[in-house]
Every structure is written in C-alpha cells, then in structure tokens.
Amino acid sequence: MKKNGFAARVLTGTMATLFVFCGLAGCGEKEVQEAPKEEITVTFMNQDTTLGTVNAVAGELLDKASYEAFEQTEDAEFNGWFETPSYLETSKKDLSVDTFEKDTTLYGDFRANSVAEDTRHWYIAGSSKKGTLALNNWAGSLSDEEKATFELVPTGNATNEFALTIDLFEGDEFQIIADWSWDTQKGFGKFTQIDESQMENAGGLAGTDDKANVKVLTDGNYTITLTTNPDNQAQDTLSIVRNSDPLTDGTENQ
Known part of the structure; x- marks a missing residue:
C-alpha cells in the first residue's frame, strides 16, 4: 500500500507539473503560421522591346489591370503571351488561369495588319x-x-x-x-x-x-x-x- 501511495503522489505531482507547463506553453494548441509568400516579377516583351514589368505573388493570378495595357498596340492584332520568343504553341499562357512560381519573361505575339510579301519558295x-x-x-x-x-x-x-x-x-x-x-x-x-x-x-x-x-x-x-x-x-x-x-x-x- 505504501508503494501505491508513493506512486500516486508521483503521478499527482507529474500531472500538476504538466498542467503548469501546458498552461504556460499552450499544450494541444498548434499555432500555424503561414510562410511568407514569395514575390516574383513578370516581364512583358514585344520581340526585343520591354513593355513593362509586373510584381506579383508566386502561385497567384496576375491582376489583369497590371498588364492589359501591354496587349494594346497600333496596326497589329494581339495573339497571346508565350514563354518562348519563338511563340512555341506549348508555351502559350492564359493569364486568366495560369500562374507563375518564379520570375518569368513573357513574349507577346503581335500580328501586324500588313506584312512584306514572301517571295521565297x-x-x-x-x-x-x-x-x-x-x-x-x-x-x-x-x-x-x-x-x-x-x-x-x-x-x-x-x-x-x-x-x-x-x-x-x-x-x-x-x-x-x-x-x-x-x-x-x-x-x-x-x-x-x-x-x-x-x-x-x-x-x-x-x-x-x-x-x-x-x-x-x-x-x-x-x-x-x-x-x-x-x-x-x-x-x-x-x-x-x-x-x-x-x-x-x-x-x-x-
């Protein structure tokens, strides 16, 4: 019986200690802190000319108002943004749904209303x-x-x-x-x-x-x-x- 009494006192003391510790540290409550979101830069090009840049957050959609002016040009029709300067079809981006995880350069495909005649065979x-x-x-x-x-x-x-x-x-x-x-x-x-x-x-x-x-x-x-x-x-x-x-x-x- 003495052993049981000693064990009880030890258990009681331990629980009290844990209670005090948990009261100070907040046992069972997990404080989740979101990692700061990475800022990136998207650069918009028309061939070798830089139209402008947009600061954005990785993984989030770009604000249309921040880039829509880059899609306007005289005497040409805008045909989309591409990640390759050769306008590779598989690199075409739809900025209404596509996001970016790192600094990115996009190339605008502007189709001129009039072009030189191709005389090659x-x-x-x-x-x-x-x-x-x-x-x-x-x-x-x-x-x-x-x-x-x-x-x-x-x-x-x-x-x-x-x-x-x-x-x-x-x-x-x-x-x-x-x-x-x-x-x-x-x-x-x-x-x-x-x-x-x-x-x-x-x-x-x-x-x-x-x-x-x-x-x-x-x-x-x-x-x-x-x-x-x-x-x-x-x-x-x-x-x-x-x-x-x-x-x-x-x-x-x-």
Whole structure:
C-alpha cells in the first residue's frame, strides 16, 4: 500500500507539473503560421522591346489591370503571351488561369495588319520507305522539276499562305524549308494545328521543338499549310490536316 501511495503522489505531482507547463506553453494548441509568400516579377516583351514589368505573388493570378495595357498596340492584332520568343504553341499562357512560381519573361505575339510579301519558295523535306519523300531524301540533289512536286504553293486565301497536299505514310519524317535550304527549317514546334494521334515529335539534330522532325503515325493524304511573316519569322506557323486515306499505295516509289 505504501508503494501505491508513493506512486500516486508521483503521478499527482507529474500531472500538476504538466498542467503548469501546458498552461504556460499552450499544450494541444498548434499555432500555424503561414510562410511568407514569395514575390516574383513578370516581364512583358514585344520581340526585343520591354513593355513593362509586373510584381506579383508566386502561385497567384496576375491582376489583369497590371498588364492589359501591354496587349494594346497600333496596326497589329494581339495573339497571346508565350514563354518562348519563338511563340512555341506549348508555351502559350492564359493569364486568366495560369500562374507563375518564379520570375518569368513573357513574349507577346503581335500580328501586324500588313506584312512584306514572301517571295521565297517553300518545300517539304523528308524521308520515306515507300512514299514520295523517298525521292526527296531530306532535300537531296533533285532537278527543278522534281523539286516542284514537293513545293508548298501560294493559296491566294491569305497573305503569305502556302500549301501542299501530299500522301504520307507511317514512319515518314519531314520538316518544311525555304529555297531548298536548311537555314530556314521549321519542324514540329511550329505547328499550331496538328493531331498528335497522327503525327509525333521525332526530335532532330537542332535540339529544339521548332526544328524537330515530324514523324507520321497514320497513313493518309494530308494538306500542310504554312503562313509566314518575313518581318518576324518567329510568327511563322504551320498546320496539317488529314483529308483521307492515301490516294496511292506508295509502291511506285519503291
């Protein structure tokens, strides 16, 4: 019994000590303090010209009033903000829903109402196991007559709009070039309209999506359309649409 009395006194003393300690320290009450939110800067550009900057909080939407004036310009149509100066479609940002976690530079795509005429000749360049691109062989040595079969010609529908309709087969790879020269190559990243169940990014030697090979996943007769701006080649865009099954089986090129 003495042992039990001693144990009781020890327990009582311990509880009293804890009571006093908890009373001072606030036992069971967790004080949650939010970490200070990081401030970031978003810089807005029109090509090489800085339009202005906006101070913001990481992870929060920008105040529209802080940047909407940057979207206004004379003699041009605003076409969105991009994280890449080449206006890579996958880098396009919708500032009504997209937020940023660090300092960011955004590039405005301003489409001039009038542009210089593009007098260059545009071609598809690529390779194939059985289609017409087998002859092309990545813009190999061809006669002018042979080159003509791979040329995107003016559509007459819009300024500097060129198009080519061609049979493409699974495994074919291609890019678009001007004047049979690789100085102006345009690949997967320049396509603003492309069905990724039919085409995929196959990479390439240049190391950027803008100059990556387009690889065909689905046989078909396709129309490739190119729109250019000689004053700002970053605004050049491509689209590809499948019209039907191939009009030929490709065996004539084997």
